[in-house]
Amino acid sequence: MGADATLQVVPYYNKPTQEGLYRHFRAIAEAVDLPIILYNVPGRTVADLGVETTQRLAQVPGIVGLKDATGDLARAGELLRRLPSNFALYSGNDDSALAYILLGGRGVISVTANVAPRRCASCATRRSRPTCRVPGR
Numbered sequence: 001m002g003a004d005a006t007l008q009v010v011p012y013y014n015k016p017t018q019e020g021l022y023r024h025f026r027a028i029a030e031a032v033d034l035p036i037i038l039y040n041v042p043g044r045t046v047a048d049l050g051v052e053t054t055q056r057l058a059q060v061p062g063i064v065g066l067k068d069a070t071g072d073l074a075r076a077g078e079l080l081r082r083l084p085s086n087f088a089l090y091s092g093n094d095d096s097a098l099a100y101i102l103l104g105g106r107g108v109i110s111v112t113a114n115v116a117p118r119r120c121a122s123c124a125t126r127r128s129r130p131t132c133r134v135p136g137r
Contacts, residue, residue: 005035007067007109012045018053029062036062037109041069041092051078058087067092067109073099080104098123 008028010021029036038057042048048070049057057063066083068076069092076096079089080103090109091100097108113120 003034005037005064006032007037007039009039009041010045010047010049012047015047018050021047021049022053022056025057025063026060029060032062034062035064037065037067037088037090038063039067039069039092039109041067043069051075051082054079055082058083064088065090065106068100069093071096073103076100076103076105094120 006028008025010016011024016024025036025038038049038054040049040054049066054066064086065088066079067090068079071093073096076089076091076099083089088106089100089104090107091097091105092109094108094110094112097110101107108120110120
């Protein structure tokens with residue numbers, strides 16, 4: 001057993017600059033052999049990984065994707081337009097996962113999938129026919 005990738009959250013508490021975020025993630029990418037997925041969750045970290053910084057980081061070898069927990073669909077569209085096609089964008093919020101997938105995102109890194117993995121996988125793979133339903137609705 002082992003890891004396929006590493007999920008690296010935006011540093012919290014010390015409120016880094018965009019250049020600080022770039023250097024932080026680049027240093028991690030240079031130090032590890034696993035692919036890195038960045039995790040932007042400004043509602044929890046108080047630091048937001050900007051679109052331009054994400055675009056710079058997408059050029060760093062080993063950084064392969066972003067879990068975006070901003071919930072901002074306009075931002076997701078902008079990221080998809082600006083990032084290389086081999087850079088994966090994942091929703092970080094279950095409630096916006098389907099919208100991200102329909103915009104062209106690769107899927108969701110889901111909290112709910114921990115308790116309902118089959119249902120969540122079904123929703124994520126039915127992009128052309130989204131028929132998944134929330135129990136009780």
